[in-house]
Amino acid sequence: MRLADGIALLRRHLRPQRRALWWLAAWSALEAVPVFLSGLLVAGAIDRGFLAGRPLLGFGWLAVLAALWAVGALGTRQAYPWLAATVEPLRDSLVTALVTASLRRALAGQEGADGSSVVQATVQVETVRALFSALLRNMRQLLAAGVAALGGLAVLSPLLALVVGSFVLLALALFAALLRVLIARYRTVVLTEEKVTALAAPIVGGVRDVVVAAAEGRAAGEVGAAIDAEAEATRALARARALRLPVVTLGAHLPLLVLLALSPWLLAGGHLSVGQLVGGVIYLSSGLEPAIALLVNAGGTIFVNLGVVLGRLAEVSAEPPTRSLAAPGSFPAGYDLALERVSFAYSPDAEPVVRNLTLDVPEGLHLAVVGPSGVGKSTLANLLARLAIPQQGELRLGGAPLSGVDERYLHQTVALIPQEAYVFAATLRDNLSYLRPTVGDRELEDVVAVVGLEQTVARLGGLDAEIEPGGGTLSPGERQLIALARVYLSPAQMVILDEATCHLDPVAEARAEQAFAERPGTLIVIAHRISSALRAERILVMDGADPLLGTHEDLLAHSTLYAELVGHWSDVRCAGAVHQVDRQP
């Protein structure tokens, strides 16, 4: 089933390379010419030359053979660019499909956040490239040698070719059957290998935790079982490989023995000359035998690996179902936001994270959301940015249902900055102008100053400094400042900061939040520290069942949780303040 998927994948990606494949085949055919004629020419050299007492004529036949080998080498030389023209675009096409599909799946929330499976898949694309090119090169050799040997034999003696040919066909059928078993067993080996790594990774990484739990025996036992399973899978594969034996015997050795056994009769009846017998033996021993051995040994490995790897690649590069918007989206008139009895749960069985939430956020409001982590603050942010769709209730933007708002319009209007700031490998300028590519230098520099990014820009060496993959030397705080500046520059009318300043020190955080508060539009801050709440006009306290909305004073009076949070925070501040008085004599 999955093998079929893999083959379909390969065919789909090879289709544009058909022309290159034909050229490759054509040059490979030229390459096969000397193999094809070698037996005939050697037979001629022996019969007409060396055995007839005319060695010079024999040399002549051999000279023709040498010339043909030179032509064959020309074929090899010409074939390589076409091999490259087949394999390189195949790789490009597979990488493109893989990157596109895995990113889309990650965006649809179907991919582990660490992306390790995708890294593995990119390695597998490389494996496909290597294996497929090895297959093409070996196949050329295989077909050239095998077909040429059988063809040459047919010219020497059609009857003999028929007998040998049927043995070869039988061997091929046997090999095809064996291949299925080999692929299935090799797949098991790959899967058990992956399991060993998957089980060992957390244990090797968490040795300290295992030691503390005194669970060394348990940990070693769990991984040990996987190690033993992998060893058994490898042995099972080796046992299946032993079945190659009859393939080689049937396809290569039996024809040779048959030819030799029949030779006295063939020679006596005048069907075959001594030179032709030699030619036939050369076809079988130097052409067919290596070809079958190659097919069974190298070819087997290649087919098996390719089959398994392609099957796994087909899984990884499957596109997720795309969400299609039936009707063209709406363009609401205003930016007032309203939630009406909104509920959301991650799965039908799980408890809802947000339950029956009703909330009005008029345009231009500065709202802070506080509450213990896990209470659904980030989920609320996702709902507001339409990254999550509520199971019950409705969100409205400017009076229109949020679910019907035009995709592009929504992305331009609502900006969400998550805790983990996104910085990518490109210039700092590209990173900042990500949401508004047309922005000018003057404005860029202004915003850099507004959010407090000047020192970072200076340290990196200006806006055109390249940022390394993974953010390079940028601290988590600097990354958050870049994400903040990026959204500040965007046309968004509604900005949601989801703990987007948690790596900044309180002074920098205050500065950044102040900048966004003064920027036109709505600002919603999911607070990491309680201090964010003191700066907001309204505060939403989320604590399980009853979310409360109000001003700082309202909430101090009515929410015990809020009072507790603020009290805790003030304690620390007071301790500092008291000391300050002490220090000034």
Place this chain on the structure above:
Amino acid sequence: MRRGPPRRLARFLGPEAAADALRTSGNRVLRHSAERARVAVVVLVVVALIGVATTVLMPAALAVAIDAAVAGVGLPSALVRLAVVLAVATAVGAIDDLVGSYVGTAMTARLRHRLLGHALALGVPGQRRFPAGDLLSRLAVNADSPASFLPLLLSAGTTVLVSVGGVVGLALIDWRLAVTFLLGVPVAIVLVRLFLAQAGEPFLRYQQSQAAIVTRLLDAFGGVRTIRASGTAEQEITRILQPLPELNATGRQVWALQGQASWRFSLLAPMIQVLVLAVGGFALTAGSITTGELVAAVSYVGLALSGIGLADALVSLLGCQVGAGRIGEVLDTRPTVGAPPHPVPVPPGPGRLELHDVTVRMDARVVLDHLDLSVPAGTSVAVVGRSGTGKSVLVSLVGRLLDPDEGEVRLDGVPLFLLAPAALRRTVTYAFERPALLGNTVHDMIAYGRPDASRAEVEAAAAAAQADRFIRLLPEGYDTPLARAPMSGGELQRLGLARAILTGARVVVLDDATSSLDTATEVKVAQALERLLAGRTSMVVAYRAATAARADLVAWLDAGRIRALAPHQVLWSDPGYRAVFAADQDTAVADAVVPAGSEA
């Protein structure tokens, strides 16, 4: 040719001396593995030798059969001999593969068991020496080095023997054939060198472009929420695939190089064969060799040429040696924390901890310097100090995650090294900043040290750690597989706390175990812990002033010693003590007014 590969490998391995040590250790592992599988190795060698014999005898048997066919005498016996040689050759190949595979898997599995067991025995000090990713690659990739080494060595050996056999076969038929062949060999060697010298640079560039795509993709994976919220998926795909044309161009360069080498080889081997045929044909005319022998000569040329593949085998052999060395490096490291020969039972006492004249050195740096600390039973002590002063090292001593280089740690008067490790672990437990994701499910992770714990016990522990609510929101609650439970740093820390709470240990150490919690959650966790830890001894590595304030006593660590052991309120009047918290974000607002360098 022979000096090429070692030099290239050395470049990857860094300094020569380190590489030598690695190879010495590798040889020891290889020898040890081979000695354990002595019988199988002997079988493999014998089988390989039979293989060589049949390969070399095959052309001769063929020649005899052809000559018998031409002469019409003795064909049946010649055919039987040929059939036997062919059958033995095939069988030998299969046996060799099967036996090699059985021996190899046993070797690899055994090394993996040993490696994992040893990594666990090395414990925390070992983790510092061998980082997780590195150890994992040793386990997954390097552990099969001895298993691959043996067949590679055998096949290199047989290749040499077959090559030599081919030349000898030619010489036995007619010495002039051997001479003709040997004249072609130098040309072949020059061509091989030429290819190896040129190929390195584009190969490296190819790998770099490839890595560039992967890192860009991983970048984007880290920013999934931003990309979704900004609707910039298409833009991202274009950006990630930017290095692709470069990759394509480099790939084609590599092919061009391989093509060059390949067409030269494809010319060389048949040309040598034609030359040998010409010389042999002349001898046939002269009657000094038979027709069958001419055919055999063609086969012998093929056998003799197989030696060219030896260069690859040499590189692979060196790779195995280095791989085995990486295994040996771990196995040769001695565990520093060991079990006592005659363990003493853990005293039932209240949980008094004493560190007496303790010194710890790391990489020649003195971290703890003749430190004394006494923690009264049932109190909570916050360990406080600037970053890098060894707070984690100090608390590691209490549960014997580390042993001090000098001095003694005692629990209720009994030195820790006298206790059985498992009993000690039940008495002293830890929660860390980043708990490891152990076990299959969330339940399993909390109950990792106590697999017998009931669901109710696990839930109670999770509730105390403020983890119960978010666990219930997961798709399958407590039975959610860890792989499908994406957790924030704060959520993970709460699972770690729940795990520590569940053990019910008498002494609890929290090593920065609440640092990722937001203010609101930390307050709740602190309140729950206060209730749970009442009457137990606890040590808390604290970065926030608020955390230190909640402890009964603060142990202020400075320059490798305890500078003070007193309540937070008492210490707070000391500017040096307050400076310890300068980097703490919650107090930074207040402390910003105090110049950082104001202390004496």
